[in-house]
Amino acid sequence: MDKAVKPLFEQNPLVYPIVASSTFRLKSAEEGHQLSEGQPGYLYSRWSNPTVDSAAESIRQMEGAEGTLLLPSGMAAISTSIICLLKAGDHIVAPQPVYGGTHQALKTTFSKWGLEYTFVDGSSVEEFEKAIKENTKVLLGETPANPTMSILDLEAFGKLGSKRGLLTMVDSTFAGPYIQQPIKYGIDVVIHSCTKYIGGHSDLTAGALSFKSRKIYNQVYHEAKVLGFLALSPFDAFLIHRGMKTLGIRMERHSSNAMAIAEFLQSHPKVLKVHYSGLPSHPHYETAKKQMKHFGGMVSFEVTGGKEGGRKVVEGTKIFTLAVSLGGVESLIEHPATMTHTDTVMSREDKEASRITDNLIRLSVGLEDVDDLKADLESALDRV
Numbered sequence: 001m002d003k004a005v006k007p008l009f010e011q012n013p014l015v016y017p018i019v020a021s022s023t024f025r026l027k028s029a030e031e032g033h034q035l036s037e038g039q040p041g042y043l044y045s046r047w048s049n050p051t052v053d054s055a056a057e058s059i060r061q062m063e064g065a066e067g068t069l070l071l072p073s074g075m076a077a078i079s080t081s082i083i084c085l086l087k088a089g090d091h092i093v094a095p096q097p098v099y100g101g102t103h104q105a106l107k108t109t110f111s112k113w114g115l116e117y118t119f120v121d122g123s124s125v126e127e128f129e130k131a132i133k134e135n136t137k138v139l140l141g142e143t144p145a146n147p148t149m150s151i152l153d154l155e156a157f158g159k160l161g162s163k164r165g166l167l168t169m170v171d172s173t174f175a176g177p178y179i180q181q182p183i184k185y186g187i188d189v190v191i192h193s194c195t196k197y198i199g200g201h202s203d204l205t206a207g208a209l210s211f212k213s214r215k216i217y218n219q220v221y222h223e224a225k226v227l228g229f230l231a232l233s234p235f236d237a238f239l240i241h242r243g244m245k246t247l248g249i250r251m252e253r254h255s256s257n258a259m260a261i262a263e264f265l266q267s268h269p270k271v272l273k274v275h276y277s278g279l280p281s282h283p284h285y286e287t288a289k290k291q292m293k294h295f296g297g298m299v300s301f302e303v304t305g306g307k308e309g310g311r312k313v314v315e316g317t318k319i320f321t322l323a324v325s326l327g328g329v330e331s332l333i334e335h336p337a338t339m340t341h342t343d344t345v346m347s348r349e350d351k352e353a354s355r356i357t358d359n360l361i362r363l364s365v366g367l368e369d370v371d372d373l374k375a376d377l378e379s380a381l382d383r384v
């Protein structure tokens with residue numbers, strides 16, 4: 001997996017070491033000059049670090065990218081791509097629903113800096129096309145989308161971008177790089193919160209940007225290294241690298257557990273609706289089947305009893321832990337209406353447009369025994 005990364009020592013350990021050094025010994029002033037002029041090698045860890053590079057390389061290979069950059073959070077990855085690829089007066093078409101942080105960043109900081117945005121139904125490529133204006137530079141997609149699991153057709157999205165000469169960026173966090181590789185469909189920039197499936201153990205925060213072309217990679221790299229956005233801790237990079245080694249096998253189990261849970265919920269009398277793209281009843285089932293190797297571990301559902309019903313269920317589980325975030329070994333449960341998509345974070349109209357209802361519950365299905373997980377949900381649903 002790491003043949004492309006240069007060994008650090010003569011002994012060449014199997015597992016890439018944590019290089020916790022902020023700076024690197026130089027053989028000569030000339031070497032320092034060469035490195036600062038862009039010759040490959042290590043000068044200063046805010047620019048690049050061997051452990052961070054080794055982790056980035058494993059993601060790059062899985063994504064089929066020309067380059068991958070790691071950042072200290074998923075939001076840092078999103079912000080960096082926007083800051084480095086857009087300027088004041090440009091317009092971005094963004095999806096609804098979209099990760100809450102992305103929504104807030106566009107509405108507050110980026111609009112303050114003069115970026116224009118339009119939100120459209122994130123599963124409709126036609127809606128993206130209709131929203132394109134003269135100053136549009138970027139089409140931003142998210143699939144599967146948080147928290148409703150709607151799916152964007154990556155092939156059609158990539159084609160729209162190249163037809164109109166626009167950059168396409170896709171937040172692929174909910175799938176992870178093992179089950180979905182957007183670059184295959186012509187997407188220019190792939191975003192991951194490595195905090196989720198890539199890390200996989202709920203013990204780090206990080207983000208990744210993978211690029212279809214070396215040119216865009218270089219542009220973002222040179223700007224981001226100066227801005228200080230690339231300074232991921234080498235220890236967190238080490239954990240990412242370790243996570244990548246088991247990503248495939250974890251995603252298979254996350255997906256099979258999630259499928260069983262989705263089927264169980266679908267036949268439960270207190271469940272009104274299940275959102276999981278692996279169910280043939282999902283409106284984007286065919287698209288999901290085309291572009292995803294498995295359907296992933298995220299399931300959401302609507303329960304009877306409204307907001308109160310939702311609250312009762314999330315407070316009634318024992319194996320599913322009540323917590324935000326996702327993608328780890330342990331199953332998590334959350335109630336968007338009271339926890340992540342509150343009225344302060346998102347207006348009623350935005351929530352309606354995103355189809356985030358008060359009785360929606362989101363599950364990150366972990367790697368536990370699936371019968372235990374079903375029994376846990378069964379007893380929590382009894383409380384409604």
Ligand SMILES: *Cc1c(COP(=O)(O)O)cnc(C)c1O
Pocket residue numbers: 073074075076099101142146171173174193194195196205206207
């Ligand atoms: C968590 C998440 C992010 C943000 O990632 P952080 O690591 O929390 O900054 C962005 N997009 C999606 C879809 C996410 O789930």
